[in-house]
Amino acid sequence: MSTAATTVTARTAVAPLTSADAEGLVSAAAAAAEAAGIAISVTVLDAGGHLLAFRRDDRAVLISGETSTRKAYTALQLDAPTADLVDAVQPGGPFHTLPTALDRPLLFIAGGLPLHRDGRLVGAIGVGGGAPGQDHDIAATAVAMPA
Template sequence: MNLELALRMTEAAVRQAVREGVPISVAVLDEGGHLVSFQRMEGAGIAGPGLAQGKAYTAVALRASTAELAPRTAPGGDLHGLPRDGLVCVGGGIPLWADYGEGWRVVGGIGVSGGTTTQDVECAEAAAEVWRTR
């Protein structure tokens, strides 16, 4: 993960948000959960910055999309009772994978907040596509 790529990813998420008609906050983190790039659109909600970073962090830490984690952390799910400190298990967070010869590993994450869960996922997917086609 580098700054130039992270900026392209946040821009892709913002372009998708414009198409969706929703103001978002978007964060890109590296494999250590450190913020590399962040954008907050004008009019985005006050909770968005924290939620976007939390979704990206969760995707990196648990190596899974937050949309997949949501039902798993609900009552009856295999991860029910997972401590929630710093974790946001709501759609909009996607881990970024890369092959480093010895296998695939998570090298970063994208998090989006501000729209519906579906809109957040769509914006995060737009950013993740930049990663996949780099």
């Protein structure tokens, strides 16, 4: 009987995204949107895809709540900014059939960003309500704000 040796690499624990972190991101995104004159919805998910924070501006179109959540979920699941994935779902792209192949709320429109701490994925933020480039910029501004 042989025993296979298993090497386990110890990973340093990374603090999870907290509700306070999420509220800070939502506030930063709301401030950036207000400064730009854009009514948005913003969603923050933890690493498991669970909702940590959500806010929809009273003036934001109703669907922006759904799009912000789907953008965050897509960024989390693929660990990539949704802006970087837009071409991947075009005909001939590597993810062309992904939006219809899964029963998941994926959305390949700019505005979703994965959130990392010490190089580890801890959650995602999604912004909806403006043009895709505006949503991406607002999300990026929120992420760049000091905690």
